[in-house]
Amino acid sequence: MLRRRDACLLPLALAGAWAWGDDGKLPLRIGWSDYPPFQRPGPSGSPQGLDVELLELLAVAAGERLQWLRRPWARQMADAAQGELDLIPSATPTPERLSFAEFTQPYRNERVALLGLAGTAPLHRLAELKGRPVKIGFIRGVAFPVAVRRELEDPELQRLLQPLYANDLTLSALRGHRVDYVIDDPATLLLRAAREPGQALEVVLELAVSPVHLLVSKRVLEARPDLLARLNQGLQRARHQAEWGQVLARYPGL
CATH class of the missing domain: 3.40.190.10 (Periplasmic binding protein-like II)
Incomplete structure (x- = not known):
């Protein structure tokens, strides 16, 4: 105190x-x-x-x-x-x-993770999404840790990225099926999901602690x-x- x-x-x-x-x-x-x-x-x-x-x-x-x-x-x-x-x-x-x-x-420190709706199949690495018809949401203006930024520089992953314009849009974008995944701090997104009625979320892939x-x-x-x-x-x-x-x-x- x-x-x-x-x-x-x-x-x-x-x-x-x-x-x-x-x-x-x-x-x-x-x-x-x-x-x-x-x-x-x-x-x-x-x-x-x-x-x-x-x-x-x-x-x-x-x-x-x-x-x-x-x-x-x-x-x-x-x-x-x-x-x-x-x-x-x-x-x-x-x-x-x-x-x-x-x-x-x-x-x-903060965590960075890939999240999806409950029941989404887990991944071992982001590269597994290459070539799939999916969208990955992220908050416009955020900066990811260096290791995550380097992985996302892959042109095939770049094509999947969908910018979202406010923190509170990540949850609605996932539940509204406008994106299939979101990269965010799981603490904040899971807290929002627990407080607002709708489908549960889960961590699909832990990306970094930075x-x-x-x-x-x-x-x-x-x-x-x-x-x-x-x-x-x-x-x-x-x-x-x-x-x-x-x-x-x-x-x-x-």
Whole structure:
């Protein structure tokens, strides 16, 4: 649990109520989307979830404030490139993203898997789908781990890929038979499926477990060149606090 002082600060941060702080620093604008259990709307509309809790601990340890701004995932990257967002959680480095951002040390791991409707035959590798009349959905704007990206560069697999334009479309696309498979973090997709009536889903093929980072826009680093180091130092301090382990314990299996 958060210390009493930090718990008092958290609702203000999530509501985006901070302007200039006592130290003269603006809050850091951080994007979020409906991505349970990592980010999701709380009862008041403010975000909650694993990423929110961990990154609030990191921010307090770094002496920073966060202003959470809801954005579709694909839009967050453009906003960070243009300087309209300072931070993006749950991010994977890619050459394209490194042109407009830098990345903190990883703060958690995530799984990447191929999922289908319950009863879908399991696979041993993605290459088994080549030549089949199937579609593989993925969220537009996501970046997969290097090993998965390399496999998907195969032209025969490229022809099967179907971009989806929001996190919440993966489930409806599968159940509506607009795609046959989805590549996603199984934790979020299976959670959605359990909460919404309809056919169950299952993991067809585990693809990777990879670290995710906090993306830091180069626009904010121009004004605050020490920020990346401050965030990394805050992460190291937060990891050694009892609250960090307590947060992770509230999300078993992640």
